[in-house]
Amino acid sequence: MEEKLLVVENLTTSFHLQNGWFSAIEDLSFTLSSNETLALVGESGCGKSVTAYSIMNLLPKPGSRIDRGSVLFHGKDLVGLPEAEMRSLRGSKLAMIFQEPMTSLNPALTVGQQIAEVLYYHNGTSKKEALKGALELLDQVKIPAAATRLNDYPHHLSGGMRQRVMIAMALAGRPEIMLADEPTTALDVTIQAQVLALLDDLKRELKMSMIFITHDMGVVARVADRVAVMYGGYLAEVAPVENLFANPVHPYTEALLKSVPRLDRDINDLNPIPGLVPSIDRMPKGCRFAERCEHKIDVCEQQMPDLTSISDAGNHSVRCWVRGAQATSNGESQA
Amino acid sequence: MSLFPKAGGLRRTIRDTIRVFNRNKTSWAGLVLLLFMVSLAVLAPWISPYDPIDQNILERLSPASAEHLLGTDHFGRDILSRILWGARISLSVGTISVLMGMAVGTVLGILAGYKGKYWDYMIMGVMDVFMAIPTLLMGLMVVAVLGPNLVNLTIAIALTVAPRFARIARAPTISIKNRDFVEAGRAMGFSDLRIMAGHIFPNILGELIVMGSLWIATAVRIEASLSFIGLGVKPPTPTWGGMIREGFQNILSDPWISIYPGIFILITVLAFNMLGDGLRDAIDPKLRNS
Amino acid sequence: SPSFAEVVLKIGTLSNDANQLDPHVSTKSQDKILFPWVFNGLVRFAPGSADLSKIEADLAESWKSSADGLTWTFRLRKGVQFHSGYGELTADDVVFSLNRASKKETSTAYKGYADFASVSAPDKYTVKIVLTKPIPSLLGMVTNYHGGYIVSKKAVEKLGDNFKTNPIGTGPFAFSEYQSKRQVTLVANKDYFRGAPKIDKIIYRYLPDEASRELAFKNGELDLIYGTREQRWVERIRKDKGVKVDIIGLGELRTLHMNITKGPLKDIRVRQAISHAVNRDEMVAFVGQDVAQRSISVVPLGYLGNTSDVPLYKHDLAKAKALLKEAGYPDGVTLKVIITKVASLRVPMEILQAQLRKAGIILDLEVVEHSAFHKLIRQDASPLVLYGAARFPVADSYLTQFYLSDSTVGTPTAITNFSHCDAADAEITAARSEADQTKQLALWKTAQQKVLTQTCSVPIFEQLIVWARTTKLDYGFEMKNSLSNGPILNEMTTLK
Amino acid sequence: MSKELLKVEGLQTFFTIKKGFPNPVTHTVRAVDEISFHINRGESFGLVGESGCGKSTAGRSILRLVEPHGGQVHLSGQDVLAMDKDQLREMRRKMQIIFQDPYSALNPRQTIGKILAEPLHVHRLGTKGEIRDRVFALLKEVGLPPEAANKYPHEFSGGQKQRVGIARALLFEPELIIADEPVSALDVSIQSQVLALMQGLQETHNLSFLFISHDLAVVRYFCSRVAVMYLGKIVEQGPVKQVFDEPLHPYTKVLRGASPIPDPTLSKKMLRMEGEVPSPLDPPTGCHFHPRCPDVMEVCKNQYPSAISVDSERTVACHLYSQKQG
Amino acid sequence: MLKYVLKRLAMAIPILIAVLTLVFVIIRIVPGDPAMVVLGDQASAEALAALRTKMGLDVPLIQQYFTFLFGAFRGDLGASLLSGRPVLSEVMTVLPYTIDLTIAGVVIGIVFGVPLGVLTAVYRNSVTDYIIRVFSLFGLSFPAFYSAILLILIFSIQFNLFPVISDPDLSNYGERMNHLVLPAVNLGLIMVAYITRSTRSSMLEVLREDYVRTAKAKGVPRFVVITRHALKNALIPIVTVIGLYLGVLIGNSVLTEIVFNRPGLGKLILDALSERDYTLLQGVMVIYAFIIVIVNLITDLTYGFVDPRVKHQ
Numbered sequence A: 001m002e003e004k005l006l007v008v009e010n011l012t013t014s015f016h017l018q019n020g021w022f023s024a025i026e027d028l029s030f031t032l033s034s035n036e037t038l039a040l041v042g043e044s045g046c047g048k049s050v051t052a053y054s055i056m057n058l059l060p061k062p063g064s065r066i067d068r069g070s071v072l073f074h075g076k077d078l079v080g081l082p083e084a085e086m087r088s089l090r091g092s093k094l095a096m097i098f099q100e101p102m103t104s105l106n107p108a109l110t111v112g113q114q115i116a117e118v119l120y121y122h123n124g125t126s127k128k129e130a131l132k133g134a135l136e137l138l139d140q141v142k143i144p145a146a147a148t149r150l151n152d153y154p155h156h157l158s159g160g161m162r163q164r165v166m167i168a169m170a171l172a173g174r175p176e177i178m179l180a181d182e183p184t185t186a187l188d189v190t191i192q193a194q195v196l197a198l199l200d201d202l203k204r205e206l207k208m209s210m211i212f213i214t215h216d217m218g219v220v221a222r223v224a225d226r227v228a229v230m231y232g233g234y235l236a237e238v239a240p241v242e243n244l245f246a247n248p249v250h251p252y253t254e255a256l257l258k259s260v261p262r263l264d265r266d267i268n269d270l271n272p273i274p275g276l277v278p279s280i281d282r283m284p285k286g287c288r289f290a291e292r293c294e295h296k297i298d299v300c301e302q303q304m305p306d307l308t309s310i311s312d313a314g315n316h317s318v319r320c321w322v323r324g325a326q327a328t329s330n331g332e333s334q335a
Numbered sequence B: 001m002s003l004f005p006k007a008g009g010l011r012r013t014i015r016d017t018i019r020v021f022n023r024n025k026t027s028w029a030g031l032v033l034l035l036f037m038v039s040l041a042v043l044a045p046w047i048s049p050y051d052p053i054d055q056n057i058l059e060r061l062s063p064a065s066a067e068h069l070l071g072t073d074h075f076g077r078d079i080l081s082r083i084l085w086g087a088r089i090s091l092s093v094g095t096i097s098v099l100m101g102m103a104v105g106t107v108l109g110i111l112a113g114y115k116g117k118y119w120d121y122m123i124m125g126v127m128d129v130f131m132a133i134p135t136l137l138m139g140l141m142v143v144a145v146l147g148p149n150l151v152n153l154t155i156a157i158a159l160t161v162a163p164r165f166a167r168i169a170r171a172p173t174i175s176i177k178n179r180d181f182v183e184a185g186r187a188m189g190f191s192d193l194r195i196m197a198g199h200i201f202p203n204i205l206g207e208l209i210v211m212g213s214l215w216i217a218t219a220v221r222i223e224a225s226l227s228f229i230g231l232g233v234k235p236p237t238p239t240w241g242g243m244i245r246e247g248f249q250n251i252l253s254d255p256w257i258s259i260y261p262g263i264f265i266l267i268t269v270l271a272f273n274m275l276g277d278g279l280r281d282a283i284d285p286k287l288r289n290s
Numbered sequence C: 001s002p003s004f005a006e007v008v009l010k011i012g013t014l015s016n017d018a019n020q021l022d023p024h025v026s027t028k029s030q031d032k033i034l035f036p037w038v039f040n041g042l043v044r045f046a047p048g049s050a051d052l053s054k055i056e057a058d059l060a061e062s063w064k065s066s067a068d069g070l071t072w073t074f075r076l077r078k079g080v081q082f083h084s085g086y087g088e089l090t091a092d093d094v095v096f097s098l099n100r101a102s103k104k105e106t107s108t109a110y111k112g113y114a115d116f117a118s119v120s121a122p123d124k125y126t127v128k129i130v131l132t133k134p135i136p137s138l139l140g141m142v143t144n145y146h147g148g149y150i151v152s153k154k155a156v157e158k159l160g161d162n163f164k165t166n167p168i169g170t171g172p173f174a175f176s177e178y179q180s181k182r183q184v185t186l187v188a189n190k191d192y193f194r195g196a197p198k199i200d201k202i203i204y205r206y207l208p209d210e211a212s213r214e215l216a217f218k219n220g221e222l223d224l225i226y227g228t229r230e231q232r233w234v235e236r237i238r239k240d241k242g243v244k245v246d247i248i249g250l251g252e253l254r255t256l257h258m259n260i261t262k263g264p265l266k267d268i269r270v271r272q273a274i275s276h277a278v279n280r281d282e283m284v285a286f287v288g289q290d291v292a293q294r295s296i297s298v299v300p301l302g303y304l305g306n307t308s309d310v311p312l313y314k315h316d317l318a319k320a321k322a323l324l325k326e327a328g329y330p331d332g333v334t335l336k337v338i339i340t341k342v343a344s345l346r347v348p349m350e351i352l353q354a355q356l357r358k359a360g361i362i363l364d365l366e367v368v369e370h371s372a373f374h375k376l377i378r379q380d381a382s383p384l385v386l387y388g389a390a391r392f393p394v395a396d397s398y399l400t401q402f403y404l405s406d407s408t409v410g411t412p413t414a415i416t417n418f419s420h421c422d423a424a425d426a427e428i429t430a431a432r433s434e435a436d437q438t439k440q441l442a443l444w445k446t447a448q449q450k451v452l453t454q455t456c457s458v459p460i461f462e463q464l465i466v467w468a469r470t471t472k473l474d475y476g477f478e479m480k481n482s483l484s485n486g487p488i489l490n491e492m493t494t495l496k
Numbered sequence D: 001m002s003k004e005l006l007k008v009e010g011l012q013t014f015f016t017i018k019k020g021f022p023n024p025v026t027h028t029v030r031a032v033d034e035i036s037f038h039i040n041r042g043e044s045f046g047l048v049g050e051s052g053c054g055k056s057t058a059g060r061s062i063l064r065l066v067e068p069h070g071g072q073v074h075l076s077g078q079d080v081l082a083m084d085k086d087q088l089r090e091m092r093r094k095m096q097i098i099f100q101d102p103y104s105a106l107n108p109r110q111t112i113g114k115i116l117a118e119p120l121h122v123h124r125l126g127t128k129g130e131i132r133d134r135v136f137a138l139l140k141e142v143g144l145p146p147e148a149a150n151k152y153p154h155e156f157s158g159g160q161k162q163r164v165g166i167a168r169a170l171l172f173e174p175e176l177i178i179a180d181e182p183v184s185a186l187d188v189s190i191q192s193q194v195l196a197l198m199q200g201l202q203e204t205h206n207l208s209f210l211f212i213s214h215d216l217a218v219v220r221y222f223c224s225r226v227a228v229m230y231l232g233k234i235v236e237q238g239p240v241k242q243v244f245d246e247p248l249h250p251y252t253k254v255l256r257g258a259s260p261i262p263d264p265t266l267s268k269k270m271l272r273m274e275g276e277v278p279s280p281l282d283p284p285t286g287c288h289f290h291p292r293c294p295d296v297m298e299v300c301k302n303q304y305p306s307a308i309s310v311d312s313e314r315t316v317a318c319h320l321y322s323q324k325q326g
Numbered sequence E: 001m002l003k004y005v006l007k008r009l010a011m012a013i014p015i016l017i018a019v020l021t022l023v024f025v026i027i028r029i030v031p032g033d034p035a036m037v038v039l040g041d042q043a044s045a046e047a048l049a050a051l052r053t054k055m056g057l058d059v060p061l062i063q064q065y066f067t068f069l070f071g072a073f074r075g076d077l078g079a080s081l082l083s084g085r086p087v088l089s090e091v092m093t094v095l096p097y098t099i100d101l102t103i104a105g106v107v108i109g110i111v112f113g114v115p116l117g118v119l120t121a122v123y124r125n126s127v128t129d130y131i132i133r134v135f136s137l138f139g140l141s142f143p144a145f146y147s148a149i150l151l152i153l154i155f156s157i158q159f160n161l162f163p164v165i166s167d168p169d170l171s172n173y174g175e176r177m178n179h180l181v182l183p184a185v186n187l188g189l190i191m192v193a194y195i196t197r198s199t200r201s202s203m204l205e206v207l208r209e210d211y212v213r214t215a216k217a218k219g220v221p222r223f224v225v226i227t228r229h230a231l232k233n234a235l236i237p238i239v240t241v242i243g244l245y246l247g248v249l250i251g252n253s254v255l256t257e258i259v260f261n262r263p264g265l266g267k268l269i270l271d272a273l274s275e276r277d278y279t280l281l282q283g284v285m286v287i288y289a290f291i292i293v294i295v296n297l298i299t300d301l302t303y304g305f306v307d308p309r310v311k312h313q
């Protein structure tokens, strides 16, 4: 079996709200191989960002905690790692880019300074060399006239350029894993296309792994090798991208694909998913999708199913009473 | 009568307020202190042990005792009684002046912010002129001109407060004016007045209340400062600042004459500051969830 | 640069600034205090006294008057030098000074010199004064007080307007520097004709705030301060180690003047009611035995001509109320009264306010700036005027300025007759040129009786002046009375 | 009654802005620069384009929420731009707007009931009882329970708030609704709910929509005709299927190619394109698109192409086609 | 840049004129007579009239107004009615004292306020946070005159460390500093309170910003995140606050100068007011308005300095 770069197991993270602790992600397990792109998809609030922050150990403190689970990076558990050690990983081995290129760059520092900083603190290069390195990185992310841009402040740049700067910054430490939290959601389609293409090229060149967070199934189709669909803090379905689109198993995945209008074909009637995504302090008891699910059976509202593999290759797993691996056994016992 | 009576309207408002207060406990402390001060002021005629202006030369400058809980001043007047009556002045001058300044300033600020263009230039231009004169100096001049009395003192402070509130009201007005619901109002054919009074004002009210309570604290201090300089209200009317000024003469021998009113000023200003501070934290949505 | 043994005396005085350091012009306490340190008169009160009968020679060595009392001749001391190299004092300077003092344009004391026919200098060291009528107390007019100070002619002519901030005299201390609103610095006049002073430098600081003065004194930043004129203060500060308190006369008489021409006060019964409502004993008790005296007449104690044989109204609230009722004010009256911010008048006024309230007379006090107060009371804006003053210690000065109808405020010859009193015009004028001392005294007595019968004013108490000093400061004589309101500092004064 | 409900001709809206410190310079943004189109009764007309191209400004100009600088807008034959204040009030009952951001579109200090009732009060449309009934009816129609009337906006999810926005737009029973990106801010699953709701309402009320969006898929689903905007100008318009399936203008092609399609087998071939969207403060000379255009010609750099009717329903503004014709 | 400064100064002219007019009008309504102040209470009516003529108080108000206005713009604020010295020189003698005091107050405010504010923001809701916040609330609530009195009682009278009267010889630096300590602390305390609070709230806001998260994600040391990334941006609102509270500061400096008997604009203005020294009063108000205008300008220029978005637009 190929080496698993990152193994996330039973990760559970909670937030403190007015009336107690509530888990935003629960029992999350997935793996990431080297040079692989895993897409995390799901609607707003399903816990995509929290997953990323939990891996990076960037959860807002106080007010949040990792209840259990582990994040094994090269076999080393990142959960509970001392802050100093974690910091040396952040920005070098593990890099992250964010959704809002407008607000994620420091308005008071030049683009060059912000990129050079990574080199300065991680590689111990001199400030001057770091700036030189920053210039190379800007070239690498295809920013025209990079030398002049080095001294620009973020507000001089357009959204697409800023996102490239963010990418350059993430690349500075030669990361093994890049976590991209909706990096193109705020961009126009044409610019999104450019950034996606850039990420694609870079990934190939640098042999990075990537966790790509998005809610846009179109983008998933474009970038992902494997897809993990999240709902209400749980993983609903994990599968290679072709499998998922060709054969969505979880009712949520299926409904999601059917509910979006498509540019390439006529859809006369949309099939909206009824109801709302529940918030973390009001999660239903059993399967969290149950109340919106067309196929629900009694057990769905009682108990959460496990994430089980349904394919022979072992690469397609689903968490569902009706269509998952537990379906037959439980369905029978229920019936 | 409301068209859609809210589920337990008043109770709900109270509940919301309590929730807001609970986020920052200092609001509670401030409120309690303040209510205490206000009740002292309101009840002064009944609870103050002596007539605040009654002199008793023979008992002058006596320290705290069973008869005079906080002692007497250099005219032999009961300090506790004077403080209680003085609370009425300090609190009412502070509150009324800020309310006046707030009313004028808010109207002008909303107008300037909403109408923009020359309205903005004119109004804010005039406000800038007033702002170019430091608060205390403005009070100093106005009181010196109109003569020191309660009304003039109040006007003086209101004059310095108004331009600040114009500023405070203008900034959020400009940002709210660009919010879609204002645009929606215009698309519905609402008049400017309705939009300003019915839609913008309620949305900046929270901020105004917060700033209001902080400015009352300042106003109480200004009143005390003007009285300290000797531009307060007429004798023998008791005011806290005036009492400190009078007591200052005897600060070395009979410090309590200044210390007691000083403590009351401190507590009152503190109470308003705490209340305003807490409210500010509670009302600021950015500070709210964390 | 401060030499190692320089003796510096630091004084804290009242008021926030000098007014004018011109002795002929300024009558302000803060200025008056330092004039006797810088200037001399032809004669002087014995240091520490204000007794007219103890006048000694000063710039003049000797003097005599003609038999008819109309011509006075003074022999000057020789070799007296003006400060800052303005040369020797000569008769010319004296002539110049006395003429200056008697001119309206250059002096505020000019009224007192109305009966001077001429002042001349027969020779360098002789001065001759010719009068139009005899003035029995002429010597008083050439003492070290107000118009009597001798200034340098050369300096006045050279400095012009600047003289008022750069005074040149012959006294023990010479003016060195004036910093507005801060201080005046004087330095020892090493050539002083009575010998070089032992204090090298005087820093005379303007510190209007009593508490600040005291704090600074306590902290050793000041050696001598103008004190708070209250018994308690005096007693307290006396207890401190190394502190000596001097209570100096002559006192300032605090009088409540009532405008007899206006409003309810037109009715004599209302004025009498006020007189009865005033409680002098309480007032004195407030201010304190050591620093206040109950006044006995409209002329202050210790003034030539003062008498207790006058109808002073006793404190009697019942009578006050009855009189008010009789006058048609059964529910009392309310009077809008203007008063200065300055504590020495405001505080007694506040006490009066409380006293009169008990008789149903409500005073609505408007506290204004001191200068506004002076302006307004001269416009008859206040029916009651509480005024405190010390004048040259002769009954005439007081009676003329406060009770002669010539001096009524609002008239061209106005001085300080706030009550519009006209009861004793004849007596006051007659007494002034009465050569016979006994007759003069009788006239003054009648005048005082008449003023009180008309109830023009309520004399209340006399306020003495308090100075506190470190015991290191020794005047060299007993400091009892001083016309300047301040201690006399001269060559005898030492600071250890 | 004519088929044509709204006719926009040569509409222009400019903004002047000051930029720079310490010495600001005034720039003119031609946010909407001579656009023309029409909308038929009962039709949904789409307006697509990238951020900042002037879509919202166009919508707001038609409603006169911003004052246009030129051109003509006719609603049912009436000249909207010539109306005085009173006429404008009347007109606004026929033409309403839905906003993109459901959070900012509702006054956070008013209950939903108040938000919906106030306009009726202002226009004196009925007694209190009638107004109340109308509000409840509308809530029901947009799929909200009657209790919603007592609640405040923050107590609702984005999709529910957008429903309130739609209900408000329906208050006066307008003929035309300008929907400015009504679903862009919504979650995927909610987006389809709201789209379905709007579609249903359109049928029952015979509404016309000016549907502004940057999402071609949504426009393709919702609209019958579409105009593509680029930097203040319409570059192409026509029936939605024709425009998206066989785009003429190079920009439309780019836009289409860049739009992700949820199908891994198709989308890996997504178009790659260089160049940034130019600043509207300083648009390129000639055809605004020429710096990014794969088919750029010399003429494109100097001259803005005029709109050419390709057939009765399609126009395109591109030199490629003017030459073919000429 | 120079052009901008000049333009801003030109824009201040109408404000200054308006302030001048306001002050002129207000002052003339005040009762009281400067001639009387000069001549004293025994002066004759004639002498008073003569002096009024000499002081230029007998010409029509409107003429006085224009004389004053034109004078002011030539930099001539007239002569003090009382001392006869030019107003400008009166102001200049005391200005160093006020400037010393104000700058020291602001410096104390910044030196202590900013770090304390950062501390409270970083350790939000901790004991440190509460303690500092309570102290800053107290700082705000003390009237300036009251804190001044307490400082004197404690440090001068009790411990005998500093003089009661702050009236140093400016050429003697030791004395100048020694006399400055208490008044500056008095002024600084309040400034510390204001700055701590505003630093805290602007730091809290900035710490929530996405770019701070970015900095953390880059693995930059915490101290660098707080200073270089957060504080640098938080400074912008802090500058505003410092500019905004200058008015308060001036008010407090007046009170401080009074209690410490320190020469300065505050005492000058109070004296001028109590003595009806019209020209001096006008002059000082003009200077104050001018200072405020200048400070506003400096504040705006500082924005350009700390906020590249402003600088490079």
Ligand SMILES: Nc1ncnc2c1ncn2[C@@H]1O[C@H](COP(=O)(O)OP(=O)(O)OP(=O)(O)O)[C@@H](O)[C@H]1O
Residues within 6 Å of the ligand: A015, A016, A024, A042, A043, A044, A045, A046, A047, A048, A049, A050, A051, A060, A063, A215, A279, A280
């Ligand atoms: N700091 C926090 N405090 C409390 N709750 C939080 C916090 N951050 C996230 N949550 C909750 O955790 C849940 C998951 O949030 P998360 O940000 O991971 O969602 P997401 O999938 O990234 O959504 P989006 O697409 O909106 O970014 C949400 O319900 C959110 O309310």
Ligand SMILES: Nc1ncnc2c1ncn2[C@@H]1O[C@H](COP(=O)(O)OP(=O)(O)OP(=O)(O)O)[C@@H](O)[C@H]1O
Residues within 6 Å of the ligand: D015, D016, D017, D029, D030, D031, D049, D050, D051, D052, D053, D054, D055, D056, D057, D058, D214, D280, D281
């Ligand atoms: N009030 C305004 N003042 C100045 N410029 C404006 C104003 N409103 C819009 N603009 C400018 O006009 C141009 C068009 O803006 P508009 O909002 O119409 O674009 P849009 O196509 O709706 O964009 P988006 O998709 O971001 O909503 C933009 O460059 C914008 O910056």
Ligand SMILES: [Mg+2]
Residues within 6 Å of the ligand: A048, A049, A050, A181
């Ligand atoms: Mg997220």
Ligand SMILES: [Mg+2]
Residues within 6 Å of the ligand: D055, D056, D057, D180
């Ligand atoms: Mg828009």
